[in-house]
Each structure stands twice: as structure tokens, then as C-alpha cells.
Amino acid sequence: MYKIGTTLTQFIIEEQRLHTQATGRFTGLLNDITTACKKIAALTSKGALVDVLGAAGSENVQGEEQKKMDIISNDVFIEALENNGHVAAMASEEMETVYHLPAGAPRGNYLVTFDPLDGSSNMDVNVSVGTIFSILKAPPGINNPTAADFMQPGTHQIAAGYCLYGPSAIMVLTTGHGVNMFTLDRECGEFILTRQNVQIPPDTGEFAINTSNQRHWEAPVRRYIDECLQGREGPRGRDFNMRWVASMVAEVHRILTRGGIFLYPMDAKTGASGKTGKLRLMYEANPMSLIVEQAGGVSTTGRERILDIKPQDLHQRVPVILGSRNEVERVDSYHRGD
Numbered sequence: 001m002y003k004i005g006t007t008l009t010q011f012i013i014e015e016q017r018l019h020t021q022a023t024g025r026f027t028g029l030l031n032d033i034t035t036a037c038k039k040i041a042a043l044t045s046k047g048a049l050v051d052v053l054g055a056a057g058s059e060n061v062q063g064e065e066q067k068k069m070d071i072i073s074n075d076v077f078i079e080a081l082e083n084n085g086h087v088a089a090m091a092s093e094e095m096e097t098v099y100h101l102p103a104g105a106p107r108g109n110y111l112v113t114f115d116p117l118d119g120s121s122n123m124d125v126n127v128s129v130g131t132i133f134s135i136l137k138a139p140p141g142i143n144n145p146t147a148a149d150f151m152q153p154g155t156h157q158i159a160a161g162y163c164l165y166g167p168s169a170i171m172v173l174t175t176g177h178g179v180n181m182f183t184l185d186r187e188c189g190e191f192i193l194t195r196q197n198v199q200i201p202p203d204t205g206e207f208a209i210n211t212s213n214q215r216h217w218e219a220p221v222r223r224y225i226d227e228c229l230q231g232r233e234g235p236r237g238r239d240f241n242m243r244w245v246a247s248m249v250a251e252v253h254r255i256l257t258r259g260g261i262f263l264y265p266m267d268a269k270t271g272a273s274g275k276t277g278k279l280r281l282m283y284e285a286n287p288m289s290l291i292v293e294q295a296g297g298v299s300t301t302g303r304e305r306i307l308d309i310k311p312q313d314l315h316q317r318v319p320v321i322l323g324s325r326n327e328v329e330r331v332d333s334y335h336r337g338d
Contacts, residue, residue: 002014002180003193004193008182008190008192009190011182023109025085025109026109026158026159029086029108029110030159032080032084033077033080033161034191036076036077036080036131037169039080040073040077040117040165041165041169043069044129044165047126052069052072053068055067055068056070056071060094066120067120069120071094073117073120073131074095074116077090077092078090078092082105083101083105085105086108086109088111088143088145089138089144089150090114091114092116093115093283098146098147100144110135110137110158111138111149112134113283114283115280118248118284119245119246119247122245127245127246127250128166128253129165130248130249131162131165131249132161132248132288133161134287134290135159136150136157147314151310151311153311154286154306154307154309155307157286160287161287162252162288164250164253166250169183169184170183170194170253171191172198172253172256172291174295176290176294177294178196178294179256179291179294180193180196198295200297200323201324202259202296202324202325203326204255204323205238205239205241206241207225207260207263207327208242208245208251208254208263209225209242209263210244210246211242213269216269216270218266218267220302220335221263221265221267221302221331228242252288252291252292255323256291259323260323261321261323262320262321264279264319264320264321265277265302266302270319276301276319277301277319279317279319280315280317281316281317282311282315284320285320288320288322289307290307292322292323297328299321299322300321301320302319
């Protein structure tokens with residue numbers, strides 16, 4: 001247990017001391033990621049003052065309109081990580097292929113995947129956005145890892161986290177030993193430990209889903225949401241509240257803070273487009289699933305545990321249902337026909 005008020009830098013150093021074989025590269029990588037998030041936090045807090053709002057006039061690899069901050073955040077992340085000798089390669093939601101380090105840059109032992117600015121469409125209306133990241137071990141002896149080297153199931157993640165840019169900037173981190181939250185103190189420029197060993201309540205009265213897709217849902221999801229909406233007069237015998245921020249970071253942060261269930265399920269709409277889900281396995285589903293499971297929650301596609309999926313593509317999409325254990329397991333049971 002760490003003392004509330006410990007800086008993230010000190011926390012990382014103390015974690016390193018628990019591993020006698022540690023070289024310091026993992027510690028250095030986490031510090032690089034922290035630096036990138038501080039820079040992005042500063043830019044998102046200024047918004048129109050530094051001309052970072054609005055569309056960039058381009059599309060990403062998925063054919064989605066890019067916001068200015070999508071591109072800026074992606075560049076910030078790369079610049080913070082590419083020259084310090086901690087990573088072997090990177091992959092981003094905003095780039096079609098693996099990002100290889102410059103020819104003269106030192107190589108490290110880790111692969112990093114990231115969504116540089118999740119929920120970027122919220123920037124223009126001043127609603128919370130965030131950065132999501134995942135760390136994997138790089139295969140030994142390979143100077144320029146390929147996409148195939150990133151195709152590791154979520155259970156192989158060394159660490160995962162996100163930084164929420166809201167009324168305060170909060171870094172949430174797991175290295176496989178629980179979940180801790182750090183709040184950015186802008187006066188001293190440090191992330192400070194403000195919550196440790198975060199646990200998601202197993203029961204909840206809140207669900208988050210985009211109900212505009214209701215006509216496309218599969219029967220198990222429709223059944224679950226219908227029961228929630230019937231409230232105390234229905235089979236659940238109690239009222240539920242619905243939330244929807246359209247930023248996965250914000251949705252997961254609320255669940256970590258007070259419980260809940262988040263659903264972006266498989267439906268007829270995604271199926272018709274040849275995709276099994278909306279969210280990206282490597283950049284969103286895997287890191288968030290590790291965080292949620294480390295906090296005592298459950299994360300599934302409705303058919304299988306997300307962390308067990310063997311990726312087939314850098315930009316593979318999957319259905320996501322995660323959050324409070326008892327509610328997620330209920331949705332799973334409906335998919336099984338129980």
C-alpha cells in the first residue's frame with residue numbers, strides 16, 4: 001500500500017524496487033507516457049486558445065473524420081516515446097501500420113499501442129476525453145517489430161492505463177497488481193496518488209449504452225436493457241439510470257468510481273458492415289478490460305472474455321460489455337440463452 005499523496009514518479013520507482021532484475025526501462029517507459037499525457041492535458045485544457053478544436057480535414061485508417069487533436073495527440077505520444085530507448089515499436093488507432101522508430105534511435109524491450117485521444121468529438125463541446133495505452137513485451141532480437149509481433153492476447157499485457165482529461169486530469173494505471181489513480185497537480189506538474197486499490201462494486205443501478213442503435217441490437221442485449229428500463233415494476237424490481245458520454249475513457253472512469261455497466265455490443269449495424277463490433281481490440285478493449293478486471297469487474301464480448309482473444313489485425317474491432325461483475329455476468333447469461 002502506498003501513501004496517498006505519493007507522486008506517480010515515486011510510485012513507479014518503488015514498483016521497480018520490487019523487481020530485483022529490473023533494468024529501469026519499464027520505469028522509463030511509464031515516465032515517457034506520463035510526459036506525453038501531461039502535454040496532451042495542457043493542450044486539451046486550452047482548447048480554442050491554442051486552435052486545437054475542430055476537424056483536421058482528414059480521415060484515419062477506419063475512414064473516420066479526424067479532429068485536430070487526434071493528430072496532435074498522436075504526434076505528442078510518438079515524440080515522447082521514440083527516442084528514449086524504451087520501446088521497440090508503436091501502434092496507434094490513428095495510423096494504418098506499425099510505427100517504426102527512426103534508424104538511429106535506440107531500441108527497447110516493449111511494444112506500445114495507444115488511442116491518443118479517445119472521444120475526440122467531445123473536444124468541441126468541452127466534454128471529457130482521454131488517452132488509452134497498453135504495453136506488451138517485444139520479441140527478443142527483432143530490431144523492427146511487425147504487426148504480427150503485436151498479435152498478443154490481452155492477458156500478455158505488462159501494463160495498461162488511461163489519462164482522463166476532464167475537470168481534472170487523472171491517470172489510471174495497472175501493472176497487473178491492482179488499479180491506482182493519480183490526479184495531476186498542475187502547480188507542481190506531478191501526478192499525485194489520490195485513490196489506490198480501486199474496486200468496482202459488483203452491483204450497480206447504472207448502465208451506459210447508445211440507445212440510438214436499439215433497433216440493431218441482438219435479442220440478449222435488448223432483453224437486458226428492456227428489463228432495466230422497466231424499473232421497479234419490471235422483473236429486476238428496481239430502477240436503473242442510463243448514462244452515455246460517447247467517450248470510453250469517461251464511461252470506464254465512472255464505472256471505476258461508482259460502479260456501472262458499459263455496453264457497445266455486436267449488432268446488425270456492425271455485422272452488415274463486416275465488423276463484429278465498434279471498439280478496437282488493441283487500443284481500447286484490451287487495455288480497458290485489463291483495468292476493469294484488475295479492479296474486480298468483468299469484461300466480455302457477450303460470448304467470450306476479451307482478454308483471451310488472439311488478435312488477427314492491428315485494427316480489429318470487437319463487441320465490449322464491461323463493468324460491475326453481477327450485471328455483466330447477467331448479460332453473458334442472456335447470450336447463453338439462460
